[in-house]
Amino acid sequence: MMGERTVSQESLFYSFNLERHVPADHLLRSIDRFVDLSDLREQLRPFYSETGRPSIDPELMLRMLIIGYCMGIRSERRLCEEVHVNLAYRWFCRLGLEGDVPNHSTFSKNRHGRFRDSDLLRRLFETTVARCIAEKLVGGEGFAVDASLIRADASRQHVVDHAGQLPPASASHAVREYLAVLDDAAFGGATPVPPKQLAVADPAARWTAASRDRAFFAYSTNYLIDLDHAVIVDVEATTAIRQAEVTAQRRMIERAHTRFGLWPERLAADTGYGDARNLSWLVEERGIEPHIPVFDKSARRDGSFERADFVFDHDDDSYVCPAGKRLRQRRKHYREALPFVDAEGMTRYRASKLDCDACALKPRCCPNAPARKILRSIHEGARDMARDIATTDAYVASRRQRKKVEMLFAHLKRILNLRRLRLRGPNGAKDEFLLAATAQNLRKLAKLIPMPAMAGAR
Incomplete structure (x- = not known):
């Protein structure tokens, strides 16, 4: 006998436990153990008024952003839709079944205001690094550094030849930020050579042909990782040229020492970091062994003495x-x-x-x-x-381990879907790179440290 669903009037009361409907092996359930936002409101309190209508809970917005970057959801509009219908996302955001999801425009207003003024995303990232250190995932003896190009949200067709043709600074956040970083060693001050052309939508993005694809506007995301478990110790956004990447390497090493007391014995990198000034900075000023190929152009091809x-x-x-x-x-x-x-x-x-x-x-x-x-x-x-270090077995091991940072960049672009930036300007690039590195560290913690129930089962 064929059964038929009975259509009944909706019940007045439901007994529904959201906790029971989130799988025990769900990624967000494992990540939730390492998300500590207990002091968030105290950090943001000076940036909120004491009067007026209550704002959207900043913890809710941060948890939604973590979901977006961990799950590769690039659009904030789509993120709001996914959180609205996904039970696991609602559980992670502490929304329950009837909690309201904020409008996508709320993220933009807070990003350009409270989040950047309080440097909240940098603190969130450093919280994950501190947790990795507490969980013994960071050895602190060997680091690796590298940079990867990320396409900017700028068109190849809308360009100008020099800064005099840019729209006024009041036209957009990106233009104001470009003018603010003209002397920054990681952006406009990285080289005295002016760019041949600027993107109208994002002037701080650099026109580059460093990849096999056609030339495009891009930023560089710079990673400093620990070689033990490929934990991202620091991240920095720069313009897409080599001089800026060397500057970012120095900033990240100094910041890792200031924030966490980390001081590596050796640093692995590619030839782009092997110029004489940088090697001298590592050896003579910081006492770090450079496991880096020397940038040398003294070789000759005509058979004469080198x-x-x-x-x-x-x-x-x-x-x-x-x-x-x-x-x-x-x-x-x-x-x-x-x-x-x-x-x-x-x-x-x-x-x-x-x-x-x-x-x-x-x-x-x-x-x-x-x-x-x-x-x-x-x-x-x-x-x-x-050159002497390059002849040792330790150097060969470091060159092999350095591939871990390249694997992180592949994960960033293929799994987290960060091939192209959504936000514009240097601050937009910083925000995206910090959130992406935070997501990668959280996923690393979730992978390497099993859930308590799973650990007991083993």
């Missing part, structure tokens, strides 16, 4: 060429003393023209010059140390 073929004599402060002759910094006496070091931090060692003219190796040494000249950086000691 700089590596010349031996440096530290005691005599000179180079010895393959023929046994010495190259010194200065062979003449001038009325006015000339500086030994140029603006780029390089010193020049020159051979005697008489020695080179009589040398049988001159065709292989300096065929197109009267005498051989060698450039040496004032930071060459740090470069030599990096």
Whole structure:
């Protein structure tokens, strides 16, 4: 006999326990253990008025943002719709069945005001780092650093050639933020070379062709991670050029030490961080072993002698060429003393023209010059140390472990769906990168630390 659903009048009372309808192995249930917002209201209290209508609960908005970034929901409008219908999302947000979901415009108003003024998202991220440290997931001995390009919310077609054609600062938040960071070493002040073109919608975004795709406007997200469990120790938003990424690396190392007392013994990175100044900063100022390939352009392809073929004599402060002759910094006496070091931090060692003219190796040494000249950086000691480290087994292990940061970037773009920014301006990029790094650390905690019931079952 075929059954038929009976249509009855709605009950006046329901007995519904939301806790029972969230699966025990749901990701948000595991993440909820590590979300501590107990002091949130005290942090934001100075930014709210004592009178007037009660605002939307800031904890509710933060929990919704955590859901959005953990689950790869990029649109805040869609996030509000998902929280409205999803029981697990309602449970995580402490809404119950009848709680009202705020309007999506509320996020924008708080983001441009209270959240940024109080630096709330930075504090939220650092809370997850502190929890990772408390759970013994951060060793603190080896760090890795890298950067990845994230497309900006800017069109290739709407560009101007120089800042004089930008709309007035009152036109948008992005233009005001661009003008505010012109001297910042992580954005406008990263290089004295002005950009060839600016995006009207987001002038702080940098036009870049660093990837295999067509050139596009982008920001860089910079990660400093611990090599033990790939926990993100710090994150920084910069313009998409190498000089800014080196600046971000220094800021993150110093901030990790100030906030958490972390001071790594070694730092793994790619060649972009291997310039002489940065290696000197790591070795001489911070005492960190650079497990970094040295950025060196002294190699030659014409078969002539390279700089590596010349031996440096530290005691005599000179180079010895393959023929046994010495190259010194200065062979003449001038009325006015000339500086030994140029603006780029390089010193020049020159051979005697008489020695080179009589040398049988001159065709292989300096065929197109009267005498051989060698450039040496004032930071060459740090470069030599990096070269020596590159021959060790520890360096090989660090190079292998450094791939963890690249895996985090792949997770960021493919799983969390952060291939393109929704927010504009440097502050918008900071907000998105902080929330994404927070979500990745929370997911890491949920993965590595099992639920108490699951731990007991094992």
